[in-house]
Amino acid sequence: MADENRAIKKPLPEMTPVNRPFWEGARAGRLVMQKCRDCGSWVFCPRPLCVECHSERLEWVPLSGRGKVFSFTVIREVVGRALRGFAPDIPYVTAWIDLEEGPRFCSNIVGCPIDKVTIGMGVEVVFEDTGEGVVLPKFRPGQAAA
Amino acid sequence: MSIRGEAAIVGIGETPTDRLGSKPGEPRKSTAEYLAWAAKLAMEDAGLAKKDFEGQGLAAIYTTSHSQPFWPEEVASILGLKPGVSLAGGNGGASSVSLLGHAAAAIAAGLCDLVLVIAAASPFGERGAHRGAPADTRDYEMPFGVMGPNCKISFVMSRYMHESGMTAEHFGKIAVTARYHASLNPNAYLRKPITIEDYKKSRLISDPIRLFDCVLPANGGKAYIMASAERAKTMRKPPVYLLGWGECNNASYGPRYRSNPLVTGISEAGRRAFAMAGVTHRDIGCLNLYDDYIPIVMLQIEDLGFCEKNDKAFFERTDFTFKGDLPIQTGGGMINCGQPSTTGGMLHVIETVRQLRGEAGQRQVPNVRFGVATGLGAVNYGKNFGCTAAAVLGNER
Numbered sequence: 150m151a152d153e154n155r156a157i158k159k160p161l162p163e164m165t166p167v168n169r170p171f172w173e174g175a176r177a178g179r180l181v182m183q184k185c186r187d188c189g190s191w192v193f194c195p196r197p198l199c200v201e202c203h204s205e206r207l208e209w210v211p212l213s214g215r216g217k218v219f220s221f222t223v224i225r226e227v228v229g230r231a232l233r234g235f236a237p238d239i240p241y242v243t244a245w246i247d248l249e250e251g252p253r254f255c256s257n258i259v260g261c262p263i264d265k266v267t268i269g270m271g272v273e274v275v276f277e278d279t280g281e282g283v284v285l286p287k288f289r290p291g292q293a294a295a
Numbered sequence: 296m297s298i299r300g301e302a303a304i305v306g307i308g309e310t311p312t313d314r315l316g317s318k319p320g321e322p323r324k325s326t327a328e329y330l331a332w333a334a335k336l337a338m339e340d341a342g343l344a345k346k347d348f349e350g351q352g353l354a355a356i357y358t359t360s361h362s363q364p365f366w367p368e369e370v371a372s373i374l375g376l377k378p379g380v381s382l383a384g385g386n387g388g389a390s391s392v393s394l395l396g397h398a399a400a401a402i403a404a405g406l407c408d409l410v411l412v413i414a415a416a417s418p419f420g421e422r423g424a425h426r427g428a429p430a431d432t433r434d435y436e437m438p439f440g441v442m443g444p445n446c447k448i449s450f451v452m453s454r455y456m457h458e459s460g461m462t463a464e465h466f467g468k469i470a471v472t473a474r475y476h477a478s479l480n481p482n483a484y485l486r487k488p489i490t491i492e493d494y495k496k497s498r499l500i501s502d503p504i505r506l507f508d509c510v511l512p513a514n515g516g517k518a519y520i521m522a523s524a525e526r527a528k529t530m531r532k533p534p535v536y537l538l539g540w541g542e543c544n545n546a547s548y549g550p551r552y553r554s555n556p557l558v559t560g561i562s563e564a565g566r567r568a569f570a571m572a573g574v575t576h577r578d579i580g581c582l583n584l585y586d587d588y589i590p591i592v593m594l595q596i597e598d599l600g601f602c603e604k605n606d607k608a609f610f611e612r613t614d615f616t617f618k619g620d621l622p623i624q625t626g627g628g629m630i631n632c633g634q635p636s637t638t639g640g641m642l643h644v645i646e647t648v649r650q651l652r653g654e655a656g657q658r659q660v661p662n663v664r665f666g667v668a669t670g671l672g673a674v675n676y677g678k679n680f681g682c683t684a685a686a687v688l689g690n691e692r
Contacts, residue, residue, distance in 0.1 A: 228443050243441055
């Protein structure tokens with residue numbers, strides 16, 4: 150089908166007033182997350198209020214970009230039509246990364262052979278420009294977080 | 296007021312499950328046809344007719360392709376019912392077990408005397424109607440190529456293997472047991488027995504998730520009918536009482552930004568269900584656990600308190616067959632019977648009812664008096680299931 154020959158775009162985040170600072174930070178080469186000024190909790194994914202104490206006094210705080218792989222998977226098949234744009238990338242690694250400051254972030258491990266990725270390995274953020282106005286924070290092997 | 300023993304399941308309906316429409320141009324039944332079919336089967340099983348449901352309760356479970364805001368009304372319209380109490384099952388795969396409690400509460404409060412709980416889906420060929428993904432998934436998982444629940448449960452399974460030392464042998468044992476039970480269930484879709492070797496040879500989809508870890512999408516409809524304990528005594532089939540029930544949603548263990556994904560809300564929902572029922576683990580004759588993935592069955596056995604967390608030795612020594620120490624997935628589970636979208640979890644309620652009525656044929660657990668059914672729905676960002684529910688059912692009040 151002609152439809153399938155067309156370049157298939159990968160899904161991009163929808164910008165909202167709540168999440169915009171995260172994506173603007175990434176475009177500026179910074180990994181930022183919300184932190185509660187009242188109880189000190191990190192809040193991720195972005196929320197309109199603190200999920201621990203319901204304070205609205207959330208600030209956007211830059212992170213070191215260092216972390217450790219908490220868990221990971223090697224994607225070997227496309228599931229669902231919306232994600233067909235990832236077909237040329239298979240196999241690739243998606244991972245849960247525990248950032249040095251605390252929050253867990255889901256991203257890709259890049260710049261590393263698939264069979265070298267392990268739970269506990271140290272990683273650091275790199276910023277990948279999608280060319281569509283969105284920059285995605287991804288992770289490559291790096292110094293292990295404290 | 297407790298809902299313990301206030302309501303009972305008096306009718307069950309389960310259409311055959313198929314995968315019609317999975318190939319282009321293949322005819323398939325619509326969701327409405329499955330709804331009507333399942334409702335008729337459940338009413339017939341209970342010895343009730345449409346007129347008995349006028350002004351009574353109707354609980355409709357949202358499915359992936361039909362979550363328009365008036366879905367319960369649309370279901371009432373399809374079935375020609377005029378409910379006096381309308382409940383919506385919006386907890387995904389946990390809905391059927393959630394609604395056991397919600398329906399029993401409506402009955403116990405005297406709002407109605409009967410509730411028809413119904414779900415149907417015909418996912419093959421209705422793709423155009425899919426709703427959007429939740430915001431966290433859309434913004435923070437899909438752009439990184441997260442392939443839905445297969446991938447999210449792979450994160451959980453990978454970490455589970457890391458912390459517990461479980462291997463393919465452990466997961467394979469559960470898969471083989473479930474398939475063995477399916478081989479004894481005429482309603483199951485996959486009935487050919489498998490070995491551990493077959494499990495290990497099944498293809499990797501999202502390491503460490505293999506094909507035989509995953510549920511089978513299907514079309515179908517399912518229903519159950521609850522009645523007050525008084526009314527239940529007058530029905531044609533023996534009542535199966537709701538003795539204990541618990542629900543826990545958006546559970547987080549540890550800080551919310553870094554939760555322990557190896558603990559599910561079933562740990563809390565199950566504890567409440569056991570406490571309400573007043574039973575101990577030794578009383579339970581069968582477990583029918585929500586099984587979209589094999590490792591999730593194991594996490595629930597742990598969370599329900601049948602063993603410690605990461606208790607590898609327990610999984611090695613326990614016989615999980617219907618004749619064994621702790622029968623699980625006695626009808627084969629969704630993995631082998633198929634999952635018609637979010638209707639899937641109803642399979643576990645229906646199988647538990649069959650066991651407690653003594654209608655399970657070749658796979659009947661001997662002398663079973665109490666069974667547990669669970670439901671799970673939504674896999675949250677960086678965590679485990681968002682919706683969880685557990686119920687203790689029994690054949691005496």
